[in-house]
Amino acid sequence: MSETPIKRPGGRSARVRAAVLDATLAELTGRGYDGLTVEAVAVRSGVHKATLYRRWGGVDGLVADVLSRSAGQPWQVPDTGSLRDDLRAITHEVYAGFTDPGHGVTPRNVILAALRSPQGRQALTAFFEARHGQAAAVVTRSVARGETPDGTDGADVVRTACAPLYYRLFVTGEPLDEPAAHRAAEAALAAARAGVFVPRRPGREDGSGDAR
Amino acid sequence: MSETPIKRPGGRSARVRAAVLDATLAELTGRGYDGLTVEAVAVRSGVHKATLYRRWGGVDGLVADVLSRSAGQPWQVPDTGSLRDDLRAITHEVYAGFTDPGHGVTPRNVILAALRSPQGRQALTAFFEARHGQAAAVVTRSVARGETPDGTDGADVVRTACAPLYYRLFVTGEPLDEPAAHRAAEAALAAARAGVFVPRRPGREDGSGDAR
DNA sequence: ATACTAATGCGATTCGCATCGCGTTAGCGG
DNA sequence: CCGCTAACGCGATGCGAATCGCATTAGTAT
CATH class of the missing domain: 1.10.357.10 (Tetracycline Repressor, domain 2)
Incomplete structure (x- = not known):
């Protein structure tokens, strides 16, 4: 939904995405949620600014995609018996x-x-x-x-x-x-x-x- | 706390504050929370931009002060008997x-x-x-x-x-x-x-x- | 009433983010 | 192995918010 349909998932796009989302998380950890900047994510990830704006549209899209990735990873529901x-x-x-x-x-x-x-x-x-x-x-x-x-x-x-x-x-x-x-x-x-x-x-x- | 201590509460400052906070609410109603701009509030309220930055520091301060004003106005707690x-x-x-x-x-x-x-x-x-x-x-x-x-x-x-x-x-x-x-x-x-x-x-x- | 000064008005300038056009790279199909 | 094109890299430019110094207004005290 918030995911741009990638027509070439062969390696690079996936690598870029991983690098960008990790960098977004790192920035979020370091500078906090209101210091999050596309430029900073670009520098940290090694991906160019324009690419980030093209694929994610801005900071909002980055954060949304981080959440999408988190939602994808399954989660262990407790089962204690009571x-x-x-x-x-x-x-x-x-x-x-x-x-x-x-x-x-x-x-x-x-x-x-x-x-x-x-x-x-x-x-x-x-x-x-x-x-x-x-x-x-x-x-x-x-x-x-x-x-x-x-x-x-x-x-x-x-x-x-x-x-x-x-x-x-x-x-x-x-x-x-x-x-x-x-x-x-x-x-x-x-x-x-x-x-x-x-x-x-x-x-x-x-x-x-x-x-x- | 978020309130700059006004040394001259005599009329004008209070009028300015009321006008500004009302304008902030109006902008919040119209353009939404992410379209809120200091400049727009300045125009709508008739108060100059620089004054807003001086007294409230920015959009965040405006919103905070709106909430402070709301918190001040008392509120009728229900008392139905059960x-x-x-x-x-x-x-x-x-x-x-x-x-x-x-x-x-x-x-x-x-x-x-x-x-x-x-x-x-x-x-x-x-x-x-x-x-x-x-x-x-x-x-x-x-x-x-x-x-x-x-x-x-x-x-x-x-x-x-x-x-x-x-x-x-x-x-x-x-x-x-x-x-x-x-x-x-x-x-x-x-x-x-x-x-x-x-x-x-x-x-x-x-x-x-x-x-x- | 009349100085005095806090508070605001005003415009210019600075700064940083978002966007654009074009050149380059690398994944994909044959 | 070779074209093809999607995806990315790059720098320049535009745009709007934030900040500054100075002039003006309007409460306040005497």
Whole structure:
């Protein structure tokens, strides 16, 4: 979609792309998301400026393509045997990915850069759609085990678990720590058990009754 | 903080600020968050370009100050008598604020513009801190009514209710509709009832037990 | 009222990113 | 092995944002 159809994928174009995207990531790591410049990427990658503008259109396209490449690489969905631990593993992974010094500030800067343009946000949408789709499996398995109400929307459970983390990280700017990540997983779990994510079911749709 | 200390608030500076911030909002409404330009704001507001650079430093400062002004204006926290309806009112208000044609795309563009710079995000943090602090009152009242476990962290309940909306709107780019907003409120409610937001309490911290 | 000075108005200049036309290289088909 | 052309390299140019020094206006104090 954001990918220009390459008619000669034979070696060079692929090499150029890899070099450029790696350089983009490196720049994003070093100078941050607002210091990202086409010229800097050109210098670092050894690819000429004009080529970058031709193939990617500008900084936005570079960031979007970085995300596309990330979305392509598959991802290991946790499978611990219980929904609670699966959700905790997911939120912990998100937490670690954005706070561990190992990864550095790179993932954060990639997202921040993507948020700056419609093109980047479109790539973000695709990225999260892929992730949510895969992660929903933890709910599917939980339903199969009888842990969770039938018909629970798996993607929605995952969304609810992850949303507070991204909300803190990218919207409110509040600090994100491990307890907060755990609480988010617990909240999604409690809501899933209560049947909040079962569509159409009148269920506990109403009533001020005690759910505890 | 982002506010240059004005030593002569007597009329003119205030008028200039109002005109500039209004013009910024108008530009944000019209050309969108990435078309926002200091020059355009200068022309529209009738204030000279150099003044804008001097007092606000650039586009980032303008957006930040718009948010500061918004954060200043107080806000009516719902008080329906039940936590469920209060939370629903809050999420519905967020939903409506970003999707109603009445408000237009302005609020969305303000947030998007603020996300683009550290300065803007700092203003966002302050904005949400104020909002969350006020909104936490709905939980305080609910605890007083005995509806919700003692010691529940009100701000965290509100965060959990709002997070999925902002997550969809600004991170994943998924569509936001009324059912989704209601589900977010229900999820936060279920989690609050389950005692997820009570710190320190061992409570239901463990166990695969039934919470329904 | 009248100095005083903070705040703004004004235009020129600088600076850096984006874009263009043309020459060169390298992957592809025969 | 040899043409063919897509893809890239290269430098020049255009364009708009950001910044500067100085002139002018308008609050403020006395």
